[in-house]
Amino acid sequence: MRVSQLAQATALAVVLLFANTATIGHANAAEAESMIPQEALDSVAALREQALASDLGYRITESLTTEVGPRLAGSEADARAVAWAIARFKALGYDKVWTEPVTFPKWERRSERARVVGANAQPLAVTALGGSPAGTVEAEVVRFADLAALEAAPAGSLAGRIAFIDYRMERARDGSGYGPGSRVRSRGPSAAIHAGAAAFVMRSAGTDSHRNPHTGITRFDEGLTPIPSAALSVPDADQLSRLLALGPVRMQLALDCGWDGEYTSQNVIGQIDGSERPDEVVLIGGHLDSWDLGTGAVDDAAGVGITMAAGALIGKLPQRPARSIRVVAFANEEQGLHGGKAYAEAHAVDVGKHVIAAESDFGAGRIYGYSSSAPEYAAEADRRIAEALAPLGIEHLPGKGGPGPDIGPIAAKGAAWGWLAQDGTDYFDLHHTPDDTFDKIDPQALAQNVAAYAVFAYLAASVENDRASGFGSAPTSEDGTAIGK
Structure with missing residues (x-):
């Protein structure tokens, strides 16, 4: 895009x-x-x-x-x-x-599902992030308001749990709200691993209110063992946040996907x-x-x-x-x-x-x-x-x-x-x-x-009178993430 x-x-x-x-x-x-x-x-x-x-x-x-x-x-x-x-x-x-x-x-998606288990059991609309491995995790969910909050979590503090970043992307004509949203997707899983999490979910990097999760590529820092990573639709992220306000929530996340040559x-x-x-x-x-x-x-x-x-x-x-x-x-x-x-x-x-x-x-x-x-x-x-x-x-x-x-x-x-x-x-x-x-x-x-x-x-293609050229370098962003990607 x-x-x-x-x-x-x-x-x-x-x-x-x-x-x-x-x-x-x-x-x-x-x-x-x-x-x-x-x-x-x-x-x-x-x-x-x-x-x-x-x-x-x-x-x-x-x-x-x-x-x-x-x-x-x-x-x-x-x-x-x-x-x-x-x-x-x-x-x-x-x-x-x-x-x-x-x-x-080559990365393949085969199946994906998520649900809240326990007293408030219900399905959640979810999609695997590109690059995620397969796996099924059932664990307590810990909510973070944004990427910085998860990155500040002490090592081991999320052992055996699912990290959930609930960052809401802002709408903008020039797409400038996508930078912070896409960084959640690209960096969040690694931050979750550093904190010991067994899986990662995020509010989709999107501005809609439909029950359509947004996929996109993620990456894992070198040396880390990847964990199942997915995005919830915006309404489902809202639902999960409301449930967490009532008390502890357990989620089951099951992804069948991964790299294949x-x-x-x-x-x-x-x-x-x-x-x-x-x-x-x-x-x-x-x-x-x-x-x-x-x-x-x-x-x-x-x-x-x-x-x-x-x-x-x-x-x-x-x-x-x-x-x-x-x-x-x-x-x-x-x-x-x-x-x-x-x-x-x-x-x-x-x-x-x-x-x-x-x-x-x-x-x-x-x-x-x-x-x-x-x-x-x-x-x-x-x-x-x-x-x-x-x-x-x-x-x-x-x-x-x-x-x-x-x-x-x-x-x-x-x-x-x-x-x-x-x-x-x-x-x-x-x-x-x-x-x-x-x-x-x-x-x-x-x-x-x-x-x-x-x-x-x-x-x-019609320009004329151009007799010489000068070279320089175009600047790049901090992480190379492209808006629309």
Whole structure:
């Protein structure tokens, strides 16, 4: 999905936006000025209106969620999603379509259940966290208000018990409430182990009030023996908290899940060749995998549909931009940005050929803001892109944002990034739940996204007068956790 904790940090100077060489030379870069030719600026309005009127992105999203459905990394559906993406790129008329391997550990979910036992016996809606081991634990529950409280628990103080973090995530348009919520998921299990707990449960990292638990990847500190770890739906976390206020509560948690060897999936790549400099690319994309509870519509079939459609519309123009438009459907983002990391490593030697990169992975809400890591000598070109996005209701927000999750690894190697900020007010109502289904997609909002990505990619690929480049590093967050992941 899309905005990340990377995106909360202000970017440092990175590779020249719209570079045409891979030379390192900050002095020359200061003298160079990237511009967008007037011909491209004159034609972009028609592209924008065509994209707004098109339902192509919506139909691609419908196809992926309907024909493949949930796409857990390493599952049988993962392979079907790869085949779907190859066929879809070809059907859309992309000039080149290829795959690049991505190998990762394979995690499987088989069954999960939880219940309160004793005088107030009742079932609880629960889902295993990705990376959790299997196991059945019946024990007393100990509640903690937040991650810090559990981390402060003395070693051994939870021996034989179940740790429960009852942290309530805050709703925000930019998704900023997800950082603390996702840290509960990623760090809570290890904190529970350090305190001696036999199992870990948490209030889901979500903003809904439905009985739909939110899954997501967790990790265990090196040297620790993992324990069963799960998330309760928001109403069930409320119920458990009320029961605990009445007195001690025993819970039974039974998970059948775990790691099962390695799997090799694929990044699927489609390219619309540029008319003058086809070896230089503007990279856009989304991630092909999803969690298995819903059909992965807002996370991230929408992102795949948006960027596939944007590239296809540019490919149909009478006059293509100078540089190529490369669309990547990244493999296994959900369990550790594996596709983004693999792409960055595979293309480390040609980072300088990547003009700019942007990822759609924060749902299907309307885009409200734009920024990039363009250095000062590309400020005029960046301003022109912002002006072309303004009729879509998109505000220029220089100094804000950052690379999307799968773009983060190549940005860390020096690639420039663009940030097209989606409205995520309701995103975490659906994120990683059974409710992430195609009916939640607003066709008009999705078309606005397609228009924004088409305008952004077309103009970025049209820039000229860029005679040198400068390199830097994009900042990373403390734990690398990506919003929407």
